[in-house]
Amino acid sequence: MRYLNGQNEDNGLVKPTCTFKPSGGALACIVNSEIGGVLAVMRRNVRWGVQYATDDEQMEHSLIKSFKELRKKIFLWQHEWHSVDPVVYLQPFLDVIKSDETGAPITGVALSSVYKILNLEILDLETVNVDNTLHLIVDAVTSCRFEVTDPASEEVVLMKILQVLLACMKNRASINLNNHHVCSIINTCFRIVHQAGSKSELLQRISRHTMHELIRCIFSHLPNVDNKGHILALASRSYPTMEDGVPGENQIFEDKQYVNGHISAESDSNKLEGASDVPADMLAVKMGDKINEIEQGKSYLK
Structure with missing residues (x-):
């Protein structure tokens, strides 16, 4: 094939x-x-x-x-x-x-x-x-x-x-x-994956497949990341804001705004600010863990 x-x-x-x-x-x-x-x-x-x-x-x-x-x-x-x-x-x-x-x-x-x-x-x-x-x-x-x-x-x-x-x-x-926009892309895709749990099987499969492709694409870009000393410094820290950067099951689409019958799928800017400074390689590893959870049946969709 x-x-x-x-x-x-x-x-x-x-x-x-x-x-x-x-x-x-x-x-x-x-x-x-x-x-x-x-x-x-x-x-x-x-x-x-x-x-x-x-x-x-x-x-x-x-x-x-x-x-x-x-x-x-x-x-x-x-x-x-x-x-x-x-x-x-x-x-x-x-x-x-x-x-x-x-x-x-x-x-x-x-x-x-x-x-x-x-x-x-x-x-x-x-x-x-x-x-x-x-x-x-x-x-x-x-x-x-x-x-x-x-x-x-x-x-x-x-x-x-x-x-x-x-x-x-x-x-x-x-x-x-930049990292802010990469985080914004991942957050939006990840929220759609969770929202798809209440929608059709087709949307569920497409959203999960897209998330997999997105993570593979990010990993393929890692050789292009400017790997300077600040990555090691950041890696030694804990990332309490990282979990905030990826919405939890109880937070998914709480930031939807219904105004005059209109729906907003925009990202929560506060969540993105917390994740905008995370290096691309650390972000990719974190997202890879999330995808593994989806495949292992630990996610909301399963």
């Missing part, structure tokens, strides 16, 4: 044998297609459909305006994408993900768009402002807010959140993610 579709497996991560980097014109078409996809789903909703159909520009919502403005720009960058700040063409999608005015279907499509762009391999260490771009993606996805309309659409959004966060960690530029 490992040789299907020309793929091989290295250190537990499946990688393509070759990568394809689209041209500027192709990138413009891809982003334009994603813009159209998000707007199409938004038009299905009465709230957004009325605002989109109006002739008065002042009546259009800021989310709609940002997509329209982006659509006007992308075809002017055909030969200059390497010098374009990725935040410019990702920000409208991230705004939709963070907005508490959008329903689960709209949020899900925006997450899919970000996931596709991440998989295009256009974000690498040489990309302009790539560090800030990844930070903004992680911040937006971990603070994802959406209106819950039905359990099925909620689970779809949760699955796509897992997809995007894992794609961020597998990105070539992810070695520049």
